Amino acid sequence: QVQLVESGGGLVQAGGSLRLSCAASGRISSIEKISWFRQAPGKEREFVATIRWNVISTYYADSVKGRFTISRDNAKNTMYLQMNSLKPEDTAIYYCAAGTPRNSIDYRQYHYWGQGTQVTVSS
Numbered sequence: 001q002v003q004l005v006e007s008g009g010g011l012v013q014a015g016g017s018l019r020l021s022c023a024a025s026g027r028i029s030s031i032e033k034i035s036w037f038r039q040a041p042g043k044e045r046e047f048v049a050t051i052r053w054n055v056i057s058t059y060y061a062d063s064v065k066g067r068f069t070i071s072r073d074n075a076k077n078t079m080y081l082q083m084n085s086l087k088p089e090d091t092a093i094y095y096c097a098a099g100t101p102r103n104s105i106d107y108r109q110y111h112y113w114g115q116g117t118q119v120t121v122s123s
Helices: none
Strands: 002-007 010-013 018-026 033-039 046-052 058-060 068-073 078-083 092-099 117-122
Touching: 002 092, 018 033, 018 092, 018 117, 033 078, 046 068, 046 078, 058 068
Parallel strands: 010 117
Antiparallel strands: 002 018, 018 078, 033 046, 033 092, 046 058, 068 078, 092 117
16 A cells, blocks of 8 residues: 655745645555646546656646646655646645556546645635
């Protein structure tokens, strides 16, 4: 089993920045990819960004490309999402997910999830 705990959400004005963290514990060796998803009220869970656990390889949703940066610190078993130039439409609950998905952007293919952290961007 893998446990994931997110932190770092909050309220920020449009144009501001936040950094989310996702601390992983348990059977870390079973993780191939670790990703961020988000879900706004009334909307489906949406892919944000992904990073491979043991190789430097990242992929972003078009909506966040150039504004968000995903990274990881394997020594700390922690993944980060640096979010800059935030927009009101970035408001959502952000979830950390891990596993061995064939399709990184499909949330249904992830085995492990965190509890989520709220990000609210005011206009």
